[in-house]
Amino acid sequence: MGKNVLVIEDEPNIIEAISFILSxxxxxxxxxxxxxxxxxxxxxxxxxxxxxxxxxxxxxGYDILRELRSEDATQGLPVLMLTAKGQVKDRxxxxxxxxxxxxxxxxxxxxxxxxxxxxxxx
Amino acid sequence: MVQQTLAGSRIRERRVMAxxxxxxxxxxxxxxxxxxxxxxxNRRRIGGKLLNDIAQALDVEPSLLSEGAEAAxxxxxxxxxAEVETVAVELERGDEFAGRFxxxxxxxxxxxxxxxxxxxxxxxxxxxxxxxxxxxxSVHEMLTMVTAIRSTAGILADTKEIxxxxxxxxxxxxxxxxxxxxxxxxxxxxxxxxxxxxxxxLTLPLEEVEAMLAAHKFRFDSLxxxxxxxxxEFVGNQSQLTSDAARDMAMTVVRQLRADARxxxxxxxxxxxxxxxxxxAQIASDYGVPLSTVLRRLAAVSDDMLPMPLGLVMCDxxxxxxxxxPVEGFAIPRFSGACPKWPLFQALSRPxxxxxxxxxMTGREAKRxxxxxxxxxxxxxxxxxxxxxHSYMLIVPLEEAGEAEAEVGSSCRVCPLxxxxxxxxxxxxxxxx
Numbered sequence: 344m345g346k347n348v349l350v351i352e353d354e355p356n357i358i359e360a361i362s363f364i365l366s367x368x369x370x371x372x373x374x375x376x377x378x379x380x381x382x383x384x385x386x387x388x389x390x391x392x393x394x395x396x397x398x399x400x401x402x403x404g405y406d407i408l409r410e411l412r413s414e415d416a417t418q419g420l421p422v423l424m425l426t427a428k429g430q431v432k433d434r435x436x437x438x439x440x441x442x443x444x445x446x447x448x449x450x451x452x453x454x455x456x457x458x459x460x461x462x463x464x465x
Numbered sequence: 466m467v468q469q470t471l472a473g474s475r476i477r478e479r480r481v482m483a484x485x486x487x488x489x490x491x492x493x494x495x496x497x498x499x500x501x502x503x504x505x506x507n508r509r510r511i512g513g514k515l516l517n518d519i520a521q522a523l524d525v526e527p528s529l530l531s532e533g534a535e536a537a538x539x540x541x542x543x544x545x546x547a548e549v550e551t552v553a554v555e556l557e558r559g560d561e562f563a564g565r566f567x568x569x570x571x572x573x574x575x576x577x578x579x580x581x582x583x584x585x586x587x588x589x590x591x592x593x594x595x596x597x598x599x600x601x602x603s604v605h606e607m608l609t610m611v612t613a614i615r616s617t618a619g620i621l622a623d624t625k626e627i628x629x630x631x632x633x634x635x636x637x638x639x640x641x642x643x644x645x646x647x648x649x650x651x652x653x654x655x656x657x658x659x660x661x662x663x664x665x666x667l668t669l670p671l672e673e674v675e676a677m678l679a680a681h682k683f684r685f686d687s688l689x690x691x692x693x694x695x696x697x698e699f700v701g702n703q704s705q706l707t708s709d710a711a712r713d714m715a716m717t718v719v720r721q722l723r724a725d726a727r728x729x730x731x732x733x734x735x736x737x738x739x740x741x742x743x744x745x746a747q748i749a750s751d752y753g754v755p756l757s758t759v760l761r762r763l764a765a766v767s768d769d770m771l772p773m774p775l776g777l778v779m780c781d782x783x784x785x786x787x788x789x790x791p792v793e794g795f796a797i798p799r800f801s802g803a804c805p806k807w808p809l810f811q812a813l814s815r816p817x818x819x820x821x822x823x824x825x826m827t828g829r830e831a832k833r834x835x836x837x838x839x840x841x842x843x844x845x846x847x848x849x850x851x852x853x854x855h856s857y858m859l860i861v862p863l864e865e866a867g868e869a870e871a872e873v874g875s876s877c878r879v880c881p882l883x884x885x886x887x888x889x890x891x892x893x894x895x896x897x898x
Contacts, residue, residue, distance in 0.1 A: 356638040360616035427608035449612040
């Protein structure tokens with residue numbers, strides 16, 4: 344079994360597509376679709392990488408990331424943020440929150456795969 | 466108490482303006498020249514009888530010397546001055562300036578307010594995704610759908626061997642997401658159309674006038690016999706008009722449309738419009754009325770009298786659009802300059818000549834329109850003074866397919882015709898040649 348990726352995204356068909364791509368590439372994929380208890384889910388699963396959407400029900404991806412970065416156990420966890428907003432200020436906000444990589448929707452499958460491989464390897 | 470302490474400065478200004486020497490004014494009010502000098506340099510407070518005597522000698526109201534300008538005006542001037550760092554404004558003399566030139570000071574204050582308002586509007590329009598939560602949410606949802614479709618389609622296209630169960634699931638997902646995307650796009654277009662409607666809250670006077678005209682379908686036949694007072698009352702009661710500028714503009718347009726209704730009654734037009742076919746030049750000739758009257762009147766009555774509404778657009782000699790009655794398929798720009806190939810603008814170079822041209826509007830639907838245009842002089846005729854012109858264009862949608870004499874756009878920014886000689890700026894759309 345490959346390394347673990349946790350996908351936190353509220354759009355089921357995006358979850359399904361990303362899960363399929365990563366699974367075919369040898370990753371073990373877990374998913375979650377709620378922002379409210381996402382921090383606890385990450386801490387419980389302790390994946391090798393988190394793919395985190397910004398707009399989530401219950402809590403934003405930025406808030407989740409800030410909480411993760413404030414905990415020792417998840418301070419260095421690679422997090423790939425997904426957002427529909429690609430403006431400079433959104434990218435800066437993601438960086439300030441502690442994102443390892445920032446990807447703007449719509450992205451290609453190859454871009455996601457490349458980013459995941461690089462972040463876990465790096 | 467800056468205002469009171471500067472009473473001496475105001476006395477000095479008024480004395481200089483009146484052309485009086487210091488000694489002369491002092492003599493008139495019964496004080497020494499040196500004492501008046503101290504007063505004028507604000508080293509002696511002044512009030513009561515002496516202030517009244519000086520005011521009388523200077524032929525001004527005592528309050529103008531004692532109070533100076535209103536505090537609110539001074540405050541507004543200070544705020545305006547504080548926001549411009551590149552100009553060394555004499556802040557300490559604001560009271561003096563406002564007291565001496567209250568009209569100019571009020572103008573600066575009003576222009577500052579206007580500038581702030583325009584900056585706010587510009588910022589809102591520039592960063593609309595931030596200021597319009599509904600728009601931001603809609604765009605986010607659409608991008609999410611596009612992402613799902615792109616990712617799923619990529620899997621189906623790039624995965625050589627895929628289990629039938631997965632393939633069926635992804636096909637189903639594609640179908641669902643594409644439907645949601647289509648619905649989202651329709652809703653977004655409807656929302657943007659509403660936002661583009663003149664009644665949506667932007668406050669340019671012209672937009673308010675257009676909202677009022679749209680509410681009355683450009684028809685003011687009921688006001689044909691109204692007295693001037695009744696007409697003013699009618700315009701003053703229109704809820705869409707929130708500023709004096711808008712009411713003034715609306716009054717001009719309503720007077721024009723009312724005059725049109727007097728010249729061309731509904732009965733007269735009904736006799737001329739057969740089976741929905743309109744011949745503006747024929748109507749103008751038969752009734753001996755200006756062609757522009759016929760164009761405006763046909764546009765106004767078309768919603769109720771004709772099978773389909775007709776559009777109207779008007780501009781002045783500078784090409785500025787001043788009146789718009791939109792019609793489906795013929796996009797009339799809201800803010801930017803319109804397509805220079807419209808017959809509306811060609812008419813400006815051939816005053817008083819009736820023009821008719823069949824045009825196709827660029828775009829996916831490529832609808833055809835019969836456009837009738839004419840420019841006519843405004844104002845009274847004066848010897849050796851070149852007249853100014855207003856140009857009008859009636860836009861008649863054509864249902865049947867056919868050839869068009871010209872292809873026109875809305876404005877350069879949204880026109881795909883790359884090889885157009887009239888292009889002023891690059892298009893935001895893809896080049897289609």
